[in-house]
Amino acid sequence: MNALETQLVENDRVGRGMAQWRRERPDIDCSGKAIVGRILHLHDVILRAVERVLQQHQLKYPTYAVLATMRVSGAPYRMSPGELSDALLLTSGGLSNLLRRMEADGYVQRSPDKRDKRGVVVQLTAKGIAKADASMADHAETERALVACLSPDDQKNVARALGLMIATSTAR
Numbered sequence: 001m002n003a004l005e006t007q008l009v010e011n012d013r014v015g016r017g018m019a020q021w022r023r024e025r026p027d028i029d030c031s032g033k034a035i036v037g038r039i040l041h042l043h044d045v046i047l048r049a050v051e052r053v054l055q056q057h058q059l060k061y062p063t064y065a066v067l068a069t070m071r072v073s074g075a076p077y078r079m080s081p082g083e084l085s086d087a088l089l090l091t092s093g094g095l096s097n098l099l100r101r102m103e104a105d106g107y108v109q110r111s112p113d114k115r116d117k118r119g120v121v122v123q124l125t126a127k128g129i130a131k132a133d134a135s136m137a138d139h140a141e142t143e144r145a146l147v148a149c150l151s152p153d154d155q156k157n158v159a160r161a162l163g164l165m166i167a168t169s170t171a172r
Helices: 003-010 013-024 033-055 061-072 081-088 092-104 126-147 152-170
Strands: 108-112 120-124
Touching (some): 013 033, 061 081, 061 120, 061 126, 120 126
């Protein structure tokens, strides 16, 4: 890390907070904040940027996430609510309400599951496929812009490190 990068990191919101922790509570190792605090801060930054681009498509992120997840699942663009919930990390109640709104908007259609008479299957409609296709490139471009400050090697290293954090934290 060069001197400018070091100064930027030490003087960002998290770096300033960590300096306060070290000053006021030197007995506590706050080193985890360097990553966790920045991930939490970036969550808000990323969500605002994504919501701005999705607003151009009259979408909010949760609706987009369902559309894109189902679109990349491949034809016939059909998933069970359980599969969607697992892929999106949504509660079943939250997903159920979201699917109800998406069905009213004409993006998805819910029908009885032929394999499990108690369940339902969610399928993208033509309107849902079109909305997904229209928004996915803009969303991906926004993600690339958000990470453009990192070199390709840094992007790979951050992705690997975050993937490792996810894998080990969900295994607990």
